[in-house]
Amino acid sequence: MRPKQDILVLGTVPPPIGGVTIHVKRLCEHLDTFAIPFEFVDFRKVNKVILLKKIWNSKIIHLHSSSPVFRFLIALFCFFCLNKKLLLTIHGNIGRFGKAKNLLDLIAISLSTVPIVLNDSSYELSMRFNRNTVLISAFIPAIETVELGDDLLRSIQLLKKSLGCVYATNASNINFDNEGNEIYQISALINLFKERPKEGLIISDPSGNYFNFCVKNGAIVPENILFITIPHDFNSVIKTVDCVIRFTTTDGDSLSVKESLYWGRPVIATNVVSRPSGTILVDNDIVSLTYVLDNRELTGNxxxxxxxxxxxxxxxxxxxxxxxxKE
Incomplete structure (x- = not known):
């Protein structure tokens, strides 16, 4: 019989590039660096029977998934398997889905050994269903940064040379909240920066899906906005701009916010969840964001x-x- 593996990390890694996949990739890199024995399985690429066998032969299962249905099924399986310890990281804000999926999430949380949440509001809710809940930052620093290609760097430099201030924002994909609004609100930002021709906006869109969505819906992208629609390291974009905008309708523990602060860049973010110290907070509306853009000072303070x-x-x-x- 195959010996039991102590730690099984279940998740996905790039591509596609997104907050969850980057987090899982960096976690595995740090586990290697600290010489922690573990096995990683990308559940998108493995047969479901093999996946269940992997879980059966592991002591600790650490699940990273954005799907409430998949989280529920894995939690259910682990709960009824003797001595399976499930660590369930909830990427995103708990309660951001519709009633059915939110219910599945709460059941998965209650069945988990240790739910891991990423912000204060999720922690308070999760604690009602599982007292073992822990709050752990999603931020894991990159062991190495992948530099931008020469053509892309030239495009950014030309944008910065012709404009007074350049911002950046990112969207891993086109996603909507439970009220049908764009989570990343890129369409709203495009309309805003059309009215601010002396300022630039770089939109990190590694899947290219957001650009296609905007064009399909009739958006005209002005010259002061640069879409990056190929896979790239957003860290490298952050280091080239004056400020980062996180104008989301909901969030978890945004990796891009913490990376921006890590690199010493000001961050303007909606107050829809708790944000790290140093973040410039705005309400979830264009008027509030515009006021900050008009009045903020980009200083180290x-x-x-x-x-x-x-x-x-x-x-x-x-x-x-x-x-x-082992005790």
């Missing part, structure tokens, strides 16, 4: 370097649970 490494807390949690299993 707004910037704090986010140094908390979520991987360290996760590794300590692994060690704690393994110790309990």
């Amino acid at each position: 707004y910037c704090t370097h986010e140094t908390e490494n979520g991987a360290v807390a996760i590794i300590e949690l692994y060690k704690k649970i393994l110790k309990l299993i």
Whole structure:
């Protein structure tokens, strides 16, 4: 019989590029760096029977998935398997789906050994259903940054040379909240920057789906907006701009916000969830964002370097649970 694996990380890694896939990739890199024995399985690419066998032969299962249905099914399976410890990271704000999917999430949380949440509001809600809930930062610093290609760098430099101030925002894909609104509100930002021709906006759109969505819906992208529609490292974009905008209708523990602070860039973000110290907060409306753009000063007073490494807390949690299993 195959020996049991202590730790199984279930998730997805790039491509596509997104907050969850980047988090999982960096977690695995840090586990390797700290010489923590583990196995990673990309559940998109493995046969479901093999996946269940992997879970059966593991002591700790750490699941990263954006699907409430998949989270529920894995939680149910682990709960009825003897001595399976499920760590369930909820990427995003708990309660952001419709009633049925939110219910599945709450059941999955209650069945998990340790739910891991990424912001204060999710922590308060999760604690009602599982007292073992922990709050751990989603931010895991990159071990290495992939530089932008020469053509892309030239395009950014030309934009910066012709404009006074250049902002950046990112969207892993075109997604909608439970009220049907664009989560990343890129269409609204395009309309806003049409009215601000002396300022630039770089839109990190690694899937290219957002650009296609905007064009399909009749959006005209002005010359002061640059879409990047190929896979790239957003870290490298952050380092080229004056400020980052996170104008989302909902969120988890935004990686881009913390990376921006880490690199010393001001961040303007909606107050829809708790944000790190140093973030410039705005209401979830264009009027509030416009007021800040018109009146903010891009000084170091707004910037704090986010140094908390979520991987360290996760590794300590692994060690704690393994110790309990062996006692």
